Amino acid sequence: MELKRPYLLFLGDVPDALAAKTAIGIVDWRKDWCVGQVRLPGCKADTGLPDIELQQAIAAGAKTMIIGVVNAGGVLPDHWLDSIVAALDAGLDVASGLHLRLEDVPAIAEAAKRNGRQLHNVRQSDQKFKTGQGTKREGLRLLTVGTDCSVGKKYTSLALERGMQEAGLDAIFQATGQTGVFISGRGVSIDAVVADFISGAAEWISPATEPDIWQIVEGQGSLFHPSFAGVSLGLLHGSQPDAFVVCHETTRTNMRNVKHPLPSIQQVIDLTIACGQLTNPNIRCVGIAVNTQALDEATAVSTMAEIAKLHDLPTVDPIRTGVAPIVARLQQEFEL
Amino acid sequence: MELKRPYLLFLGDVPDALAAKTAIGIVDWRKDWCVGQVRLPGCKADTGLPDIELQQAIAAGAKTMIIGVVNAGGVLPDHWLDSIVAALDAGLDVASGLHLRLEDVPAIAEAAKRNGRQLHNVRQSDQKFKTGQGTKREGLRLLTVGTDCSVGKKYTSLALERGMQEAGLDAIFQATGQTGVFISGRGVSIDAVVADFISGAAEWISPATEPDIWQIVEGQGSLFHPSFAGVSLGLLHGSQPDAFVVCHETTRTNMRNVKHPLPSIQQVIDLTIACGQLTNPNIRCVGIAVNTQALDEATAVSTMAEIAKLHDLPTVDPIRTGVAPIVARLQQEFEL
Numbered sequence: 001m002e003l004k005r006p007y008l009l010f011l012g013d014v015p016d017a018l019a020a021k022t023a024i025g026i027v028d029w030r031k032d033w034c035v036g037q038v039r040l041p042g043c044k045a046d047t048g049l050p051d052i053e054l055q056q057a058i059a060a061g062a063k064t065m066i067i068g069v070v071n072a073g074g075v076l077p078d079h080w081l082d083s084i085v086a087a088l089d090a091g092l093d094v095a096s097g098l099h100l101r102l103e104d105v106p107a108i109a110e111a112a113k114r115n116g117r118q119l120h121n122v123r124q125s126d127q128k129f130k131t132g133q134g135t136k137r138e139g140l141r142l143l144t145v146g147t148d149c150s151v152g153k154k155y156t157s158l159a160l161e162r163g164m165q166e167a168g169l170d171a172i173f174q175a176t177g178q179t180g181v182f183i184s185g186r187g188v189s190i191d192a193v194v195a196d197f198i199s200g201a202a203e204w205i206s207p208a209t210e211p212d213i214w215q216i217v218e219g220q221g222s223l224f225h226p227s228f229a230g231v232s233l234g235l236l237h238g239s240q241p242d243a244f245v246v247c248h249e250t251t252r253t254n255m256r257n258v259k260h261p262l263p264s265i266q267q268v269i270d271l272t273i274a275c276g277q278l279t280n281p282n283i284r285c286v287g288i289a290v291n292t293q294a295l296d297e298a299t300a301v302s303t304m305a306e307i308a309k310l311h312d313l314p315t316v317d318p319i320r321t322g323v324a325p326i327v328a329r330l331q332q333e334f335e336l
Numbered sequence: 337m338e339l340k341r342p343y344l345l346f347l348g349d350v351p352d353a354l355a356a357k358t359a360i361g362i363v364d365w366r367k368d369w370c371v372g373q374v375r376l377p378g379c380k381a382d383t384g385l386p387d388i389e390l391q392q393a394i395a396a397g398a399k400t401m402i403i404g405v406v407n408a409g410g411v412l413p414d415h416w417l418d419s420i421v422a423a424l425d426a427g428l429d430v431a432s433g434l435h436l437r438l439e440d441v442p443a444i445a446e447a448a449k450r451n452g453r454q455l456h457n458v459r460q461s462d463q464k465f466k467t468g469q470g471t472k473r474e475g476l477r478l479l480t481v482g483t484d485c486s487v488g489k490k491y492t493s494l495a496l497e498r499g500m501q502e503a504g505l506d507a508i509f510q511a512t513g514q515t516g517v518f519i520s521g522r523g524v525s526i527d528a529v530v531a532d533f534i535s536g537a538a539e540w541i542s543p544a545t546e547p548d549i550w551q552i553v554e555g556q557g558s559l560f561h562p563s564f565a566g567v568s569l570g571l572l573h574g575s576q577p578d579a580f581v582v583c584h585e586t587t588r589t590n591m592r593n594v595k596h597p598l599p600s601i602q603q604v605i606d607l608t609i610a611c612g613q614l615t616n617p618n619i620r621c622v623g624i625a626v627n628t629q630a631l632d633e634a635t636a637v638s639t640m641a642e643i644a645k646l647h648d649l650p651t652v653d654p655i656r657t658g659v660a661p662i663v664a665r666l667q668q669e670f671e672l
Contacts, residue, residue: 099532134562134594191532196435198531198566226470226573226615230534233559234566258470260614271610278596279562 003095003120003182004063005033008054008087009047012080013040014069018150018256020045022097023068025179029158035060038083045069054090064120066182067096076100085111095120097178099192122178123189125201132199132238134279139209140334143241144219144289145272147263149228149256151249152318153219154180156289159318160245161216163327169336171214174205176235180218190220191231198231202238212336217241223271224263225255233275240279243333244272245326249291250303265311286333287326288315339431339456339518340399341369344390344423345383348416349376350405354486354592356381358433359404361515365494371396374419381405390426400456402518403432412436421447431456433514435528458514459525461537468535468574470615475545476670479577480555480625481608483599485564485592487585488654489555490516492625495654496581497552499663505672507550510541512571516554526556527567534567538574548672553577559607560599561591569611576615579669580608581662585627586639601647622669623662624651 009023017024027034027047036052039045047068052060065087067080076098084102087094088111096102102119103109112119142160144153157173157180164171173180175187193201206215217239221228246268255262263271269285276283288307292300300320308315314325330336345359353360363370363383372388375381383404388396401423403416412434420438423430424447432438438455439445448455478496480489493509493516500507509516511523529537542551553575557564582604591598599607605621612619624643628636636656644651650661666672 099530131563131593134596191530193531194435194527195529195531195534195567195570196527196564199563223569223611224614227467227535228532229573229611229614230566230568230570231531232566233569234531237562237565257467260470274607274610275559275565278560278565 004093006060006062007034008057008062008065008092009034009037009049009068010065010083010087011037011039011043011045011047012069012077013042014045017045020047020069021150022070022179022182023047023066025154026066026068026182028155029183035062038065040080040083054086057092058090062092064093064095067094067098070097076105081105081107084108088112088115088117091115091117093118093120095122095182097122097182099123122181123192125188125192127188127204129193129197129200129204131197132203132234134199134237134240136240136280137203137208138211140212140214141206141217141239141241142214142243142245142286142330143217143236143239144245144247145232145236145268146219146222146247147224147265147268148222148249148252149225151247151252152289152291153247156245156247156318156323157216157218158183159323160326163323164214164216164330167327167331169214170212171216174215174217176202176205176218176220190235191228195230198234199238202235206239219247222255223268223275226258226260236272236276237279241276241283242280243284243286243330244276245287245289246285247289247291251294265307269311284333285313286329288313289323289326290315290317292317292320340429342396342398343370344393344398344401344428345370345373345385345404346401346419346423347373347375347379347381347383348405348413349378350381353381356383356405357486358406358515358518359383359402361490362402362404362518364491365519371398374401376416376419390422394426398428400429400431403430403434406433412441417441417443420444424448424451424453427451427453429454429456431458433458433518435459458517459528461524461528463524463540465529465533465536465540467533468539468570470535470573470576472576472616473539473544474547476548476550477542477553477575477577478550478579478581478622478666479553479572479575480581480583481568481572481604482555482558482583483560483601483604484558484585484588485561487583487588488625488627489583492581492583492654492659493552493554494519495659496662499659500550500552500666503663503667505550506548507552510551510553512541512554512556526571527564531566534570535574538571542575555583558591558599559604559611562594562596572608572612573615577612577619578616579620579622579666580612581623581625582621583625583627587630601643605647620669621649622665624649625659625662626651626653628653628656
C-alpha cells in the first residue's frame with residue numbers, strides 16, 4: 001500500500017480527542033506530511049493543524065484525504081459521506097482506518113470511479129498469513145502492552161524507536177494498527193486479520209533479523225479488555241518479545257467503551273509474563289510508560305516516582321520526560 | 337446457510353484421523369445424514385462409512401459433498417481438485433470447512449456455475465458483529481476449554497448437551513467451529529471472524545436467554561496454543577461462562593502442529609479462571625473430560641481416577657464413560 005502525500009486529515013464530528021487519535025498521531029510524528037484538517041460542526045477533536053477548505057488543501061498540494069478517526073466497530077456515519085465524495089470530486093484519493101471498506105459504500109465507490117481516484121483501507125489486509133508457529137526467531141523484540149486501549153502504546157513505541165536510535169541501537173518500529181501504518185508506510189492492522197491468523201500475522205510483522213536488531217512492536221488493546229484481549233494475546237504470542245513496556249493512563253477509571261475497571265499495572269505485568277513465556281521464556285518488563293497528560297507537572301512527577309518505586313522499574317511519560325531511562329535499562333539488561 | 341442432505345464425505349488423502357475430525361464428527365453425531373465417504377490413495381483417515389463412488393452416492397440420494405478435513409492454514413491441495421470438480425459435474429453441491437473460499441478456485445467456481453450447483457464455505461462468516469462489551473447477560477453458559485487443539489471439546493460439548501437434556505435440563509449446543517456448524521445447522525466458525533470481533537462474535541453466539549437455559553459453547557484451541565490462544569481468549573471473554581470443563585488427551589506430548597509441550601490441566605484451570613473472571617467473576621471448573629481413546633480400559637480408568645483425585649473434580653471420558661458425573665456436579669453447584 002502506497003499513500004500519496006501530502007495528507008489532508010478529516011476528523012468528522014467525533015466527540016473527543018481519543019476518537020481522533022489516528023489523525024493526531026500522524027501529526028505528532030509526520031507533521032510535515034500534512035497540509036491541514038477538515039472538521040464538521042460539533043467536532044470535539046483538534047490536531048492543531050489549520051482548518052482548511054478543500055480548495056486550499058488542493059492548492060497546498062494535498063494528494064490524499066485521510067479519515068483520521070476511529071469509532072467502536074468502525075462504522076462510517078452517513079453525514080460524513082458528502083465530505084468524502086467532495087474530496088474525491090476535488091481530485092484527492094481517500095484513505096481510511098475504519099473497518100468498513102470505502103468501496104462498499106456505493107456513493108464513495110461511484111465518486112472514486114468517476115474521478116479516477118484511489119481508495120485505501122489501511123485497516124484491511126489483503127496479505128495472506130500462515131498460522132503462528134511460536135518458534136523462536138533470531139533478533140530482539142520489544143512489545144508495548146497496556147492497562148487499556150488508547151493509553152499511548154503507539155506513542156511509546158515510536159518514542160522508543162527514536163530514543164534507541166539516538167542511543168546508537170539498531171531499532172525499527174513495526175506497526176500493528178492503522179495510525180502506525182499511516183506513519184510508517186508499512187505494517188498490518190492486526191485487528192483486521194482473520195482470528196485464526198493473529199499470532200501468524202504478528203510473526204510476519206516481526207520476522208527473524210540479524211541478532212542485534214530491535215524490533216519495537218506496537219501493542220494493541222489489553223489482555224484485560226473484554227473487547228480486544230484476544231488480539232492482545234495473539235500479538236504477544238506472535239511477537240515473542242524479549243522485553244515489554246507497560247503503558248498506562250492514570251486518570252482512567254473504566255476501560256475504554258466498556259464498564260470494566262482498569263487492571264493494576266502489576267496485574268498486567270504478571271499476566272503478560274505468564275502468557276508471554278509460552279513463546280519467549282525470557283520475557284521481562286523493562287519499564288512503564290505513563291500518559292500523564294491530564295496531570296499537572298508536580299502530580300505527574302510524583303505519580304511516576306510512586307509507580308517506579310512500587311515496581312522497581314524505570315517509569316517515564318514519553319511526552320513529558322522522554323524514554324531515556326527505559327533505553328538505559330534495556331542497555332543494561334541486554335548488555336547492549 | 338442451509339446444507340442439502342444427505343451428505344457425501346470427502347476425506348482427500350489426509351495423514352491422520354485428527355485431520356479428518358470434521359468428517360468423523362459429522363458421522364458420530366449425524367450418521368443418518370451421510371451416505372458414504374470418498375478417499376484418495378494414501379488417506380490415513382476413516383469415518384467407518386463405506387467407501388463409495390460418486391455414482392453410488394448419487395443413487396443413494398446424496399445432495400452435498402462435504403470436504404470434511406482440516407489442514408493447518410486451511411489450504412486446498414491441488415490434487416483434490418479433480419474430485420471436487422467431478423462431484424459438481426455429478427450434480428452435488430460442495431461444502432467446505434477450509435479457510436479458503438471454494439469460489440476463489442477458478443476450476444471449482446467454473447464447475448459450480450456450469451452445473452448450477454452451490455458452494456458453501458462453513459468457515460466463512462458473512463454475519464456482521466459488534467465488538468464485545470463484556471456485559472453480563474441473562475442465562476447460564478458452559479464453555480469447554482482445552483489443554484490443546486483437537487482434544488475433544490466439540491465432542492464433550494455435544495455429549496454434555498445430550499446428558500443435560502437427559503437429566504431434564506434445558507441445554508443447547510452452540511457451535512463455534514465448522515464441524516459444529518455442519519452438525520447443528522447454525523453457529524459461527526469463530527476462528528474465521530475478523531480479530532477485532534472475536535469476543536463480539538462469541539457474545540452473538542451465546543446471547544441472553546431465559547434464566548434457566550444452559551448454552552453449551554463449543555471451545556476452540558487452547559489458551560496455551562501459540563497459534564490460536566487469541567481465539568480461545570476472545571471466546572472465553574465473550575461467552576462469559578458460569579462453568580467450564582477442561583478437555584485433555586493423555587498421550588499427547590507436544591501441542592498440535594507446533595513444538596510446544598502441553599500445559600498441565602491445573603495450568604489450564606488457573607489461567608481460564610484468571611482470565612474468565614474479567615467477564616464472569618463466578619466462573620468455575622465443573623469437570624474434566626479426558627480423551628482416553630489411546631488407552632486400554634484399565635489404564636483409562638486409573639488415569640481418570642488419578643486426575644479426579646488430583647483436582648477434586650468429576651473426570652470422565654465422554655465416549656467411554658459418558659458425562660453423567662459432570663452433569664451431577666453442575667446440578668449440585670448450581671442447585672438445578
